[in-house]
Amino acid sequence: RDAELFQLAFDEPEGWHGELDESSDNGWFEMALTVELDGEELPLLPLLGPVLEAYDPETLPERVAVPLEEHRYLMVPGAALKPWMEVLIELFDRAPPSEEKLRLSRFDSARLAEMEAQSDIQWRGGEAIRRLGQRLRDFRNIAQVPPPEGFTGKLRAYQQQGYDWLHFLREYELGGILADDMGLGKTVQTLAFLASLKEEGKLDRPALVIAPTSLMGNWAREAAQFTPGLRVLVLHGPERHERYPRIPEHDLVLTTYPLLPRDQEKLLEQRFSLLVLDEAQTIKNAKSQAARIVRRIRADQRLCLTGTPMENHLGELWAQFDFLMPGFLGDSARFKRLYRTPIEKHGDQDAQARLARRVAPFMLRRRKDEVATELPPKTELIRSVPLGKSQAALYESIRASMEKKVRDAIAAKGLARSHITILDALLKLRQVCCDPRLLKLKQAQKIGQSAKLEMLMELLPEMLEEGRRILLFSQFTSMLGLIEKELKARGISWTKLTGQTRKRDAAIERFTSGEVNLFLISLKAGGVGLNLTAADTVVLYDPWWNPAVESQAMDRAHRIGQDKPVFVYKLLTEGTVEERILALQERKRALAE
Known part of the structure; x- marks a missing residue:
């Protein structure tokens, strides 16, 4: 030795x-x-x-x-x-x-x-x-880029930072996840970025946005409002096949996840300057058909927009990064060995810090409480969705039959004495929009889908996940009953206040004490006399003719004593009487002001 x-x-x-x-x-x-x-x-x-x-x-x-x-x-x-x-x-x-x-x-x-x-x-x-x-x-010290001239809105400070960050990613040919909380303007930041690329002559091919069906109307509306110079093509509905040859003539192309399997061949023929997945948690299962198709779409840059980058486990975050930048976090098995298992099963803080450090340049997340000082006291947002096939057919058959009934009534009694018939017709159309089961007709009871209820049940879990405290209003107490069934099936807790509620104070106390974070209220029972400043989110399930009644509902949360910004979501069905109601509200509001 x-x-x-x-x-x-x-x-x-x-x-x-x-x-x-x-x-x-x-x-x-x-x-x-x-x-x-x-x-x-x-x-x-x-x-x-x-x-x-x-x-x-x-x-x-x-x-x-x-x-x-x-x-x-x-x-x-x-x-x-x-x-x-x-x-x-x-x-x-x-x-x-x-x-x-x-x-x-x-x-x-x-x-x-x-x-x-x-x-x-x-x-x-x-x-x-x-x-x-x-x-x-040093990605936090990113250069500031002036907003494009064609952008008609005004970016808040945090939105300007998001817009600058998107430019930073573009400059270095990187992908990223814009993961701001719901309602903070991910769509607006993305539209401003696209308008800027167009003005700089860098949008040589269209950008493709893939979103849930319920967000198609929102993208089209916000593009028209904030970036009117962008040429927008919506690939949705039965006539969309005729529009595919026109893709190269546009700046922004919108389509939905459910259409990907049917339309994949046409999309794979194209190359896009930018591919954006809105509500990107939709591809959290990397083996799903949608996740496999989006990986094959050719684009110079990829972006994910989501308020909940991770809902259940870290594998969902991996799936989004694997779409954005394949290989960056290794394959699924290696990611599980290096990060998921140590972090989720053993609480390994070092592994968590290493993962956070690795993804930090490529993920921008702002919570609403972090930017509260920049937010207005009240933000109103419209969420719209087209009716499904059977629901749309029912709507059209009722519209046609009620139109005849109204015309006959006016011919027989004159307009002044036909108000009851007209209001009954409008009521039935509004009920179809909310949920066909609200109608007492046999053909309506057979339809097992409501596009708006499905949209609501997509929104609520994400809002609750963010820690929101929600007031949900409907004029129809029977609609609140249908919503309750869905909540029960998903294990979501709630309290309810209608004209039939006997223990009114106990129902209110469950919400104000923090026992539950969701309060279902009928518009008439909760429109006045309630002070619910514990809430920071209001959902109006169905629009009402009189905007003053809706304002009273919003004011349950947005009133003196409220120290948080309030978000108001108005749910609408597209191409229906509800859009007419919204237009009427705007006219009444303009007159009142």
Whole structure:
């Protein structure tokens, strides 16, 4: 043993440096670590296997003996090895490199800036990738971009930051997740960004937005309002096939997730300047048909918009990043081994911090309480949805039969004495819009779908997930009963106040005490006399002729004593009497003002 010890030789490196090579496949770069010993250059990475087995980055001694050959060791400062160890552990799962070079995604170039900061390593080559790494590490100091001239709105400070961030991603050909809370204007920020690209001459192909059916009307409306210069094409409804050849003539193309399987061939023929997934948690199951199709659509850049980037587990976040930047977080199995299992099962704070650091440049999330000072006291938002096939057919048959009935009544009794018939006709049409089951007709009872109820049940879980406290109003107490059935099926707690509620104070107390976060109220029972400033969100399930009645409902939450911004969501069905009611409200409001 003494003889063996006598043979041990410990060499000191004469110098060392990192090498970067950007000439490999697009989107990847190679990184090597070289030491100088006896006038020669020696690749160090393939020698680190024993060090990886023996130490963690935090337990490295001041000087580490790296085996070179039998009885011969290279003495390397632990501080200099630490950043390389972290890269090998985090990106390569501790696997000792068999090659002299590591192959990394350009999305991980921020590691270079970190390594430079942690050790006095000198780099050779890779100027462009090092510049990108520096920008990703300091991504909070992004240059401000003036809003486009064709944008008719005004961006709030946080929206300007989001708009600047989208430009930053574009400049470096990166994808990202805009994950602001619901109602903070993800659509507006994206539209401003698109209008800016068009003005700069960088929108050489159209952008494609894929969204839930319930958001089609919202995108079209906001584009017309805020970016009227954008040429918008809506690919929805039975006539959409005739519009496909016109895609290249437009700046913004809108379609829905349910149509992807049917329309995939036509979409895959195109190339887009930008592909945006709205409510991107829709592709949280990476094996779903929609998730597989969106990965195949060709686009220069990809974006995800979602208020809930993760609903149940980290695998959903991985699915979105795998769409945005394939390979960035490894495959599903490796992501599970490196992050999901340590974080979800063992509460590993280090793994959580590493994941947060990796995705930080590519994910912008603002909670509504963080930007509350920038928000107006009340924000009104319209959410509209087209009727489904059978619901639309019922609506049309009732409209046609009631039209005849109204005409006959006016012919027989005159307009002044036909008001009851007219109001009855309008009531039936409004009930079909809310839910066909509100009608006492046999044919209506057979229809098992309500587009608006489905939209509501998409909205509510996301709102509750964000910690919202919600007042939900309807004029129809029977509609509240149907909503209750859906809530019960989903395990969502609520309280209710209608004209029939006997223990009114107890119902109110359940909400104001914080026991439940959802309060169902009939418009007549809760329109006046209630002070519910614990709420920060109001949902008006059905519009009312008189805007003053709706304003009273909104004022349950938005009144003196309210210290939070209030969001008001008005739910509508498209192409129906409800749109007429909304237009009438606007005219009445304009007259009143």
